[in-house]
Structures are given as C-alpha cells and as structure tokens.
Amino acid sequence: MQSEESSKNRLVILISGSGTNLQAIINACASKRINGYICRVISNIGSAYGVTRAKNAGIPTTIHPLLPYKKKEESNPEGIQKARHKYDKDLSDMIIKERPVLVVCVGWIHILSSACLDPLQKIGIKLINLHPALPSTFNGMHAIERAYKAFHEGKIAKTGVMVHWVIEEIDQGEPIVVKEVPMLNDETFDQFKERMHKVEHDVIIDAILIVLQCKNM
Template sequence: MADRQEQPPCRILVMASGNGSNFQALIDAVAAGRIPNSRIVRLVVNRAKAYATTRADSAGIPWEYFNLIGGGFLAKGERDEAKVREARERYDAALAQRVLAGSGDIRERPELVVLAGWMHVFGRAFLEPLEREGIRVINLHPALPREYNGAGAIERAFEDFKAGKTTRTGIMVHYVILEMDMGAPILVREIEFREGEELAQLEERIHGHEHELIVEATAKVVREILEARPAK
C-alpha cells in the first residue's frame, strides 16, 4: 500500500454561522499538521455578517453565503408551519447539491463536512444525498450525549447547576443524524462546574475546550477516511 502521506489530502468543508473561532482552530490545526494530510476546501455561512468569512479570506479559503431567507427559499416573517417546513426542505436540498457539486469541480467535493457553530438543523433533504455519496457530517455540541440537546445547552446546564441538579456538563463532537444532537459521539469531554463561576466565565471556559475537541475529533475522522480509501 502506498504511504498515506502520498495520498491526496482529505477534503473538508466547514459550515459556520458566526464568529468562527472553531473554524479558526481547524485552519490552524490543518496548517500545523495536527489534522493529518487534509485541506479545507470551502466555508459556507448562513449569516451575512459572520466573521468566519474574514477568517476564510485571511487563510485563502473560498467561501459562500447561502441563507434560507436571503436565498429566496422563505419569505421574511413567514409563520405558516407548512410553508416554513417546505422552504427548509428546498433549502436543504439546494445546499446538498452545492456541496456535491464541489464548486463546479468534482475533485473539490468534500469527503467530510464539519459543522462548527452552524445554526441550522438539517433534515433528510440535506443528509440523505450526502450519506449516499459517503460524505460524513459531524457537529460540535456543548453538552454531553443525550443531555441538553438543541439550543441554549450551556445556559440550561448552568441553571441546573445553580439549582443543585448537576455538578458537571461537557462537550461532544458527534455524527449528524435526523434526531438533533443524537448521532453517535466521536469524542466527548466532561467539564466540571466551579463554585462562584458566572455563566460568561463558564461559556469562555467551554469554548476553550471546544477548540481542542473539534480539532481532535476532526483529526480522528480524517484518519478513518484516509485509511478507508482503496489501495492503489
């Protein structure tokens, strides 16, 4: 078998919605070789003012803005549940096609999609086309498996700590499936609460752990992808 370092790099697409500090951690880790033999081929954001795009520009990584409302899938202020559901399905399907198209070059099609602070819950229309093509999708979530799924996880855990219901929370990187934050964990880290710590301090501490865990988990999955490639 050829030396794995002689293989083409594993192609990673990152999706982010905001500041992009976890995206920056991935950029730095790829550059330092902590994520082996890999390349970030593109960034997708769904918020026009996401600072992650500035990070992408600095690193020379192409990016695109693709938004549910801005893309014309959903009228601003629409409340009809059926229309919202249909719009989300069309958006997911369109985004899946963009991912599979690889920016017009099939050689740029990602092998791994990393959701790094991506504020949109995907449905079948996105996940199934990628699964058929063998593209893995992983997500960072600031809670332990089967605890505090969905938005506001840190705040809800902190409230339970203040109420004496728990002494720890955590973070995980997991595979993305239809059930929100319920996919198989890749890496998990427990984080103990500290007496006297305020929510803002806890959030800062958790974010520091997130930067480490998302790199470690991405590296683990990249190694698996590289090892699973057929021998030449």
C-alpha cells in the same frame, strides 16, 4: 494561507457565528496537524464573523441564508416546510460540488433534514457536529447557558463537549468524542463559557483526526 497540494482530505465547514472553532480548524490545517484543507466555508448568516476569518485565510466562502427561500413560499407550515426542503437540497448540492470527505458543523444553527443528509450519505460524505454538552443533555440551542443555570440550581455537577455524527434528530447522533467539563462554584458565566470554548477547540480537532484516520485505514 492554507496549502492544498499536500493533502487529499477536503473539508467543508458549516458555520453561523463568530467562528472560533473554525479558526481552530484553520490553525490545525495550517500547522499540518490535520492532514487536510478547508475547500469551502458555508454560512447561513452573512454577518457571521466566521466568514471574515475564512476570507482572511484565503478560504472560499458561500453565504446561504434561509430567508430568501421562505419569501418565495406561503407563510404557513406547508410553505415553510417546502422552503426548508429546497434550502437543504441546494445546500447538499453545494457540498457535493466541493467533493469533501468530511463536513464539519461548528456553531451551525440550522437543523439539517433528509433533503440534505440523504444525498450526502449516498455518496459517502460524512457529517459531524460539535455540541457543548454531554450526550442526551441540553440538546439544541444555548446548551452552555442552560448547563450553567442547571448547575446553580443544584441539578448537575458537570457538563461537557461532544462531537457526534449528524442525523435528523438534533444533537442525538452517535458520539465520536466526548469530554467532561466539571462545574466550578466560583466561576462567572463568562469564565465558564470561555473554558467551554477552549475545550471545544480541542475536541473538534480530535474528532476530525479520528474520522480522517478511520477513512484512510
């Protein structure tokens, strides 16, 4: 169980998947490496194993799926945009209620719009995102798979992991931490993916420490 009493740095974590990076953050908070605690985990996918990880650590969780919002609107571009706007606005309200100093997106697959970002920015809540690629490469989904394919097509010799500030343009915010990862000829995809995940765990903790240190200076 995490301790809240020893810290003023409240963190909200947004997830969509298995939560291995969430677990790295949980562990870093528990060991006091991060001077903070996770006040809430929000997932847009109810079956995500990261939700179980959060509950096992005694962290409050919220499931916030987009589908119910889409069902309330017309199934056309205007209706979808309206649903996403309402979804993002409600998400910002959830986050603001928790009073975090930092929101950390790890494996979060929903693109955040100004309906979410603007209210948070106005009150000084910062958002960062972990992305398994170097800046301006492999933006969006399946970055690890795309890097592996590009290497075997002779297009790249290295990839990397970064944490960047969240803006509306996907994976294009200013980098906070960047770590290069060399590609290896004799590596299977599963081995490469596991190696990338280990780098992710280090990079996300480093980025959180940098952001919190700057905030407290």
